Amino acid sequence: MSDLAPYKAEFLKAAIDGGVLKFGSFELKSKRISPYFFNAGDFYRADLLRAISTAYAKAIIEAREQTGLDFDIVFGPAYKGIPLATATTDKLAELKPEVYGQICYSFDRKEAKDHGEGGNIVGAPLKGKKVLIVDDVITAGTAKREAIAKIRKEGGTVVGIVVALDRMEKLPSPDGDDSKPMPSALGEIKKEYGIPIIAILTLDNIIAGMKSFATGDDVRRTEAYRAQYKASD
Numbered sequence: 001m002s003d004l005a006p007y008k009a010e011f012l013k014a015a016i017d018g019g020v021l022k023f024g025s026f027e028l029k030s031k032r033i034s035p036y037f038f039n040a041g042d043f044y045r046a047d048l049l050r051a052i053s054t055a056y057a058k059a060i061i062e063a064r065e066q067t068g069l070d071f072d073i074v075f076g077p078a079y080k081g082i083p084l085a086t087a088t089t090d091k092l093a094e095l096k097p098e099v100y101g102q103i104c105y106s107f108d109r110k111e112a113k114d115h116g117e118g119g120n121i122v123g124a125p126l127k128g129k130k131v132l133i134v135d136d137v138i139t140a141g142t143a144k145r146e147a148i149a150k151i152r153k154e155g156g157t158v159v160g161i162v163v164a165l166d167r168m169e170k171l172p173s174p175d176g177d178d179s180k181p182m183p184s185a186l187g188e189i190k191k192e193y194g195i196p197i198i199a200i201l202t203l204d205n206i207i208a209g210m211k212s213f214a215t216g217d218d219v220r221r222t223e224a225y226r227a228q229y230k231a232s233d
């Protein structure tokens with residue numbers, strides 16, 4: 001973990017100590033079977049929630065300083081993006097009130113509500129606003145594409161995506177043959193939409209970090225998974 005920025009190393013430690021990183025056999029949204037899983041839903045204790053919102057906020061502040069990333073709304077895709085976006089909005093305002101004291105959060109419903117205020121979006125209206133998506137993990141990019149489409153439909157402009165973990169995986173091959181080299185979901189979305197995607201941690205960081213606490217078997221299976229699904233870019 002020694003070559004990681006201190007805030008990233010602290011976040012990785014919190015994920016490990018909080019049991020957020022799990023080893024076993026997990027079916028992903030993409031249907032791939034993974035020997036490891038990063039469950040952001042397990043950041044449910046106050047100290048862990050603070051650890052993850054601090055990491056997102058620091059990554060966002062760093063991106064503003066380095067590249068001028070600017071936005072009005074932090075958007076969290078349902079479901080696990082919701083507490084992440086809300087807590088990050090609060091943390092940004094706490095760490096840099098002069099810049100982020102008035103920023104807003106917003107999130108979507110997976111199913112539209114047909115009574116009361118109705119609709120798909122809860123929180124700040126997106127129309128005419130610059131929107132930063134905050135989500136847990138990027139694997140095949142499906143959830144990110146869905147979120148971008150929803151935000152655009154509401155009249156918002158997506159200016160970037162921040163995730164806790166880039167699994168560094170290749171896109172599924174159109175012919176279903178996963179042994180072929182394919183580019184990453186992250187790289188393709190960046191190119192296609194012309195937006196930055198910031199990952200606090202990558203699978204490489206996880207593998208380097210897990211060597212200090214995971215079993216040799218878990219390390220080998222995770223390395224084998226990386227070799228099988230690693231993106232070509």
Ligand SMILES: O=P(O)(O)OC[C@H]1O[C@H](OP(=O)(O)OP(=O)(O)O)[C@H](O)[C@@H]1O
Pocket residue numbers: 029030077078079080081135136137138139140141142143144145185
């Ligand atoms: O397809 P990708 O964008 O690469 O990422 C995988 C996404 O799948 C999961 O969300 P899911 O839609 O299952 O919803 P959840 O937040 O309700 O768990 C997970 O939380 C990631 O955000």
Ligand SMILES: O=C(O)c1cc(=O)[nH]c(=O)[nH]1
Pocket residue numbers: 027028029030036037038039040136137138139140
């Ligand atoms: O790809 C996924 O579905 C996925 C991977 C992961 O590590 N964590 C998660 O919540 N979802």
